Amino acid sequence: MRLTDDEKAMLDGAEGPAVAAAMDLLVRYGEALDCEQLCDIRNVAGTMTQPSPAKAKLVAEGGWDKAFSVINLDSDDDLEIPDMRVPTCQLQQGFGSDSAGIAPYSKQFIDLQDDAESFYGRKGVNILATCTPYQVGNLPVRGEHVAWMESSAVVYANSVLGARTNCEGTASTGAASLTGKIPCWGNHLPENRYGNHLIDVRVPVRDFLDWGMLGYFAGDLVQEERPVVTGDIAIPELADLKHFGAAAASSGGVELYHIPGITPEAPTVEAAFGPRPVPEAVTYGPRERRRMYETLNSQGHSTEVDFILLGCPHASIEQVCRAAKALEGRRLNSSTQLWIMVPRALKAIADRSGYTEIIERAGGRLLADSCPAMSRSAPEGTKVFATDSAKQAHYLPAILGIEAWFGTLEDCIEAAVTGRWAGDLR
Amino acid sequence: MTLVLRGRTVVPGVVEGEALVSHETISGWGGIDPAKGTIIERRHELYGVCFTGKILVFPGAKGSSGWSGFFQTTRLLGTAPLGMIYTVTTTKAALGAVVTRVPTVTDLDQDPVEVIKTGDWVRIDADGGVVEVKERS
Incomplete structure (x- = not known):
């Protein structure tokens, strides 16, 4: 050197x-x-x-x-x-x-x-x-x-x-x-920041669940390389990109992606590939979407859910607000626990905005600083957990030796209230 | 028959031992148990297999940035592999090898994951960037 x-x-x-x-x-x-x-x-x-x-x-x-x-x-x-x-x-x-x-x-x-x-x-x-x-x-x-x-x-x-x-x-x-x-x-x-794979999205990617599955697909496809994603996608919010990237860095080792027109280094598809020709696209369609959903749910067997985990990566304040709205006036099943992981600074905002109170009244918890994977900690006796995070569905079964279900925030809240997993790809 | 591969030094040193070959990339955090020196990713081809004292041959590192820290811990706890040979250089794999402090080579003239088999006897001369492979008889 x-x-x-x-x-x-x-x-x-x-x-x-x-x-x-x-x-x-x-x-x-x-x-x-x-x-x-x-x-x-x-x-x-x-x-x-x-x-x-x-x-x-x-x-x-x-x-x-x-x-x-x-x-x-x-x-x-x-x-x-x-x-x-x-x-x-x-x-x-x-x-x-x-x-x-x-x-x-x-x-x-x-x-x-x-x-x-x-x-x-x-x-x-x-x-x-x-x-x-x-x-x-x-x-x-x-x-x-x-x-x-x-x-x-x-x-x-x-x-x-x-x-x-x-x-x-x-x-x-x-x-x-x-x-x-x-x-x-x-x-x-x-010169290492240009894309080298093109993914053409042929199924509507509109919400958090779909961004996670698309990320999981992208990571599995490109491993450590750089995907460029175009097609039928809505303008994502922060939490969608947080989920997409975390998923792509779990199934693969993606450190950099481009979404032309949305991410800063890719005003166009051509710009995303720089001096190199645009490669032939790999399709992400209904079949690939279904396959990702099944892969992420392949570590779930029992539908009796003990534990719901939201907020991986740590939840945005909007995600906390949405969870609070979904829990308002409801009560968790006596044998199911719900944790939502947030940055401590956002927990202060959630406390102040009344979200924490709604979540706690329903029996859930807002926890800061960590997560079950980092602390190797889940509620006592957990055998089956459910999450809206592709990353946690990927890692937690190995780290804690438990079964995993993956679905939407609504599926997860429903499971928290009923104690049963009834998620499905809609 | 001895096969000779040539590449470059990642971590210097000379070591020889039995190869453990993974055809799939390896996760550190959430992928290995540093206390036992085993692969714990459930869907991994080497699920439950111990790499301690083996020459770990793998295509590369995936997943969390905890990769290097987890492999450093295998050194601190005495469960580290004896040496490493990998195909694709990433910061995770390179830093992981550095802090595991075992002889390591990469950029070989043939893909090590394809030509080395689990159980082969492997000598890494990481100073010279040379790998000698003796097939298990």
Whole structure:
């Protein structure tokens, strides 16, 4: 790799051992990518506070400095961690103390995370505690180089905002937060941002469910590549694109897509492919839609549903409002629980707008900071869950060993009230 | 018969062992259990299979950005693979190999997932970017 003078100085220890370790990781990582240089970034979204058994052990041994050194810098040394060099936020993490008694989660982890928040807060980490930093004020501008992790946030930042980031990890974001640098590879380079698959939508994609299934189809089709989506689609809202991207990053590894006329780097289909010819389109029609629905429901067998999960990625305030309207005046089945995951900042708005009260009166819960997948936590005894999120239907059966149903918000609320899954593709 | 593949270094080092080949991409977060070193994605061809101490041969990484963190945890918990060989470079796979700190190569002159079989004896010289494959007799 070719390093600039300031990067060489950092590597040689001019800014202390932690920054040197960060630069060492970036060089090892850059070489693994066969990348020639680093680029400057000033916006990091990473993870430091999320508890894990390995982290608890490191903190017990050498405090948060040690945990950051080993996990976030991939160093074997116990380094004193300086302030974050560039604006850095904490993504989703574990459940906090206000979820105690609702989500089964260890008190030790809640305390560990409280401790982490005060340590990292002092170092300049913004504790946004959400997988959707773009919903709560972290909105990079178009063309800005950033270093984000969380696959659903990465695909949103690249595709919807037009910012430039690869799908970073815990160690690369840790190193970026202390250096303001990241390998200038992949999505940071303009020539890698053009689409290379065309999907022609021949079935109306109008609502949240359909955007999720289309995303799941796109990810499965293109894997790590870049789909361009055209055809019978309505102008999506934020939550639709949040769901589409999260689904495409679950069935595949999509980090960047274009929707001509809607996303910023694709004014037209031709522009989405840049200097390359527009490839032959792959059709997404009624048959493909049906296949996605069946795939996403292939891990459901029993129709007796114990648990409903909404808000993956973390719900928008409109999604919370819609759930509240659907629950108004109704009451959850005694054997079914309903959790809606939101960013804490939006929970404050939901509380203030009265949505939380409606949801709680019906027996549901609005939970912040985390989700069942991150905290490996679902209501005690859950065997079957239902969700409106393709991402959770994809992951949660493996993470918690439970069955999954996937459907609309209305299907999910109906199941919460009756205790039975009656969803169908309409 | 020994097959020789040539590619480039991802993580330097030399190691040899038995191959575990996945034809499907692998998820880290939600795809492996780092405490046991097993694949836990239910619909995966290697569901329930342990990669600890094996040369993990796979087309690439998919899914969550927790990929590297989960593979780093396999190193911390002693369940890591012995080495890695992958076909498609992504940030997840590259950073994952770096923090797992096992000899790793990619960009081979033949697709490793096609020519290496589970159970083959594989030697990775990641310093020189060379992979030697001895078929299981």
